[in-house]
Amino acid sequence: MTPLRQVAGKAIPLDRDNIDTDLIIPAEHLKAITRSGLGRYAFEVMRADPANVIDANAGAPILIVGANFGCGSSREHAAWALADLGIRAVIAPSFSDIFSGNAYKNGLATVVIDAAAVEQLLLRAEAGEPVKVDLEAMTVTAGNLHFGFAMDAFRRKCLIEGLDEIALTLGSNAAISAFEARAG
Template sequence: MQAFTTLTGQAIPFGAANVDTDVIIPARFLKTVSRAGLGAGAFATVRERADNVFDSNAGAPILIAGANFGCGSSREHAPWALADLGIRVVISPGFADIFAGNAFKNGLLLVTLPQDAIDRLMAVAADGQAITVDLENQVVTTPFQDRFEFAMDPFRKHCLTNGLDEIGLTLGMDAAIAAHEARAATERPWLAGAAGR
């Protein structure tokens, strides 16, 4: 998983509330076992309109959304599609719980801010100005001296800033696991199959 510290870039001023996972990646695009290429189907129904904010802000790494983003079914394809679209951060007044868990496990940073901050960031993004998301200091800033602090679970912050998914966390305990296995083989050799030899 790619580590996240600070990101400055254009933001997509989407702003819609109650966006469910079927809007993020419609079911017709889920006939794959690969994460690659899902970005092409991300927000397909929204992108059917010629003047949509996704195509006019292609490549923007930040998405500004409305409340209850990621509600609906629990498909992990939703954060996969966002990542394949190039999005690394979603800023919203709130996220659906299952989506938030899936996003975290896939290295997508979710920032929760109050609606007035979202409204301001929407205006800045619509003006084409870059936004900075600083995970280390837990703050979102703009070129206009706007500063919005956000809360972050310390464990999730540690994982995201160090690029650690569940496998990475386990591999980080390699020495402790090896020591435990060596001790168990000595103390309980029958577990290792030595008793039958």
């Protein structure tokens, strides 16, 4: 997994609550078993409108959304599609627990800040102002706006160091080998 200490740039302002995993990636695209290529299906229904905010901000590494992002069915493909679209951080007042877990395991930061702060960031992003998420400082900034956030320490460490479940297991390789040698 690619380490994620900071991400900055254009942000996609998607001012909508309760965006479910079916909107993030429709069910007909869940047959894929690889992560690459799913970005073209991310928000497919919304992107059918030529004036959609997703394509208008193509290449933006940050997504700013309303409350309860990622609700609905458990679908790791939703995190895969966002990552393949180039998203590295999603900012919202709240996330579905399952989506948040899938996001972190796939190198996406889910940043929780209060609804009033999200509203201010949405306005800045709509105006084209860059946004910065800093996992080391635990801050989100846009111009003179500055917000702190909290994140589970283990998830934060894994994102910053680029550690997925395989890398974490390999980090215990010496202990695993010693156990196997003893178990004979």
